[in-house]
Amino acid sequence: MKRFETAFEHLLFSSRWLMAPVYLGLILAMLVLLVKFGKQAWELLSHLFSATGSEVIVGVLTLVDIALIMNLLIIIIFSGYENFVSKMEDLHGHKDRPDWMGHIGFSDLKIKLIGSIVAISGIELLKGFMDVGKLDDRELAWMVGIHVTFVVSGLLYAVMDRLQRGGGEAH
Template identity: 75%
Template sequence: MESEKPTPAPRRSSNAEHYFEHFLFGARWILAPVYLGLVGAMLILLVKFGSELWHLLSHAFSLSESEIIIGVLTLVDVALIMNLLIIIIFSGYENFVSKMDDLHSHHDRPEWMGHISFTDLKIKVIGSIVAISGIELLKSFMNVENLSDREMAWMVGIHLTFVVSGVLYAVMDRLQGKGH
């Protein structure tokens, strides 16, 4: 029968180590302005969305069907990017900076908030990139006469790279047992 090893007493850190660790822990707040900057990027995208919507509305009767479809796909593209930014801002802030404890009981709080891990975030980001890339590819196919075969091949190749990357991320996540 083996004897149990006594658990060592917790090591007492020096004052310098204590302050250094608190400094490092506080450094996470350096990310806060980054998330604020992403909110600024959302405002820029909102202006882009409004501009494109105004263009579609003001030229609705003079645009061709394919031009309208491309315009609508642009609106969907901007919306997807903004949704992705919201997920990155909220989950990044909660995972790396601070919990949004005051908002846990807010009636408008999305259910996914506080439940997206870093791995989940990576999967959502690559999924969004695939969707955005697919929309851009579809927009290009709507205007295929202005693109060379080489340009189209590169676009399809890059899109397939995103798709394969997304599948590999999901497979790795599943193999690690985190996909359940």
């Protein structure tokens, strides 16, 4: 029976590698976002002299939005892989290794995820207000409501996380 238990535990432990293709998929998603970024940047540059100020701002906000999402994916890929699949031991001495790599736990990852969602939602809301003539009151109300929901959820999660950690040091 002990041999069965040991074999089963090894199977469970090895199952973490099922996440590796998910992280590969997120890298592919970053490639898709990179193409979208390039397309948006090209559109912005090609209409630079004919675009209104608000159209330029919305274009730039879209680029910032894509950059935030890609940054978020990097954090999820690196910290998720290191927390749930395998440590990247060979990269510890690499000069370009981000300082936060290997130090973001699952709770920290969730806080960064919620913070990024709030920032992305705020950018989308700002873009909506820049194009206020194209949206009706109901659409704007939904955008504000969803953003407020994200903000409140983020604050509540941060408070719960701090209480769980015993109100200890900030992270």
